[in-house]
Amino acid sequence: MDENALILEAKQGDLDAFNRLVLAYQDMVYAQAYRMINEPEAAEDATQDAFISAYRNLRSYRGGSFKAWLLRIVTNACYDELRRRKRRPTAPLEPLDQDDEEIESPRWLADPDGSPEDDIERAELAEALQNCLQGLSPEFRAVVILVDMQGMDYQEASQAAGAALGTIKSRLARARQKMRDCLQGFRELLPANFRLVEEDDE
């Protein structure tokens, strides 16, 4: 896929070209929204809104990392959603099983290639991480997701978060420190090598 060519065509109003970009980036954009909001339905809405907004504002894209530009749009959409929730708190919607019971570890997060035990452990760790992420302020959360979970470098993260490079460095360090403190409470869920080192430290 020639990304620049697709962007150029999309800028000229080619919706099919834009939809090819959507298919290429939808997992990453959705992941950012889900990690930020921690609710599948709201994350879907934020993702869809972000792509609609991206298409309508494509002319404002002036080059650079398209991925970062997209992530900035979805991150801003998540900030808006979180602010809205703060004003009007609602109970989070958890996926339900066949008996209408809330699924603590959503199965759709599971890796289809792993064993059932691995799936459970992975799902529980994912949930623990999500809990710890929700303990961070949205700005810190956005940066740690961008760098440590989306694999962006500082420059891209700076562009995606709309913050200066020094701010990114500072927020990332604070966020990692808080995540480390939070994960101490989920030690039994952590991978074996992580536990061994933790135990050695004690």
Added chain:
Amino acid sequence: MNGKVTRRDYETLSAYLDGVLKTKDRTRLEKRLQSDQLLKQELEALKRTRMVLRSQPRLRAPRNFTLTAQMAGVRSPVRSSMSAVPALRLVSVLATVFLVLVIVGDLIGSSKPPQTIVASDLPQPAAASMPGFGMGGGGGASSEPAVASADSMEGSEEQPAAAAAMKAMPEPNSYGTDATLETEPSIAAEENSDEAALSANGGTQNGGIGVVDETSIQTKAPHQTVWPLIRVIQALLALIAAGTGLLALILWRKSTR
């Protein structure tokens, strides 16, 4: 040195893990790590936290988020042309209604008898001035050539207007009187020059004696000049009605495919 790990130390450790420290800062930190156990432990803890975060599988989107034309706010060409259909239909209907009105009005107008200049058209004073003449003989049905009194004709000035006015009289000249001639200028003013010229050359005139040619008088010229204009209007309205109606039908069929 084993001291407290400051916030700035955490920033340096975090940047060191990501490999973004400047060479000078990295060398200084590595030297410090060799002697500062607490700092080294913090570095290890940060490294493990980062590893856990990075070990998370990438989430997959639960569905496709591709945009439809509606979502993107793009109007398809057919859809945009569809908005013109109601307007086209309205124009077609209005043109048809006007066409019908014009045709009906035209039919009503043409069913009326051709306008004639009869005694009643004359100014009242003139009609009143000859009470004994022409009563019941309207239309000048008399086929007899009306002979004007030679004396009276000679005694009057021969003006073109007067001659035309004389012809305009249904059957006046047989009884040409001074009273009649006095009214002629006002009547003559109503006659067009063509008619006057036609009368001047009229074969029914004999020796300056005014003879009334009924057909030339009865058929009014303005009626002939109005016809083409009405036809043009009718044709235009018919074209507009048919054209817009057809266009609306084509667009509607395209949209329903």
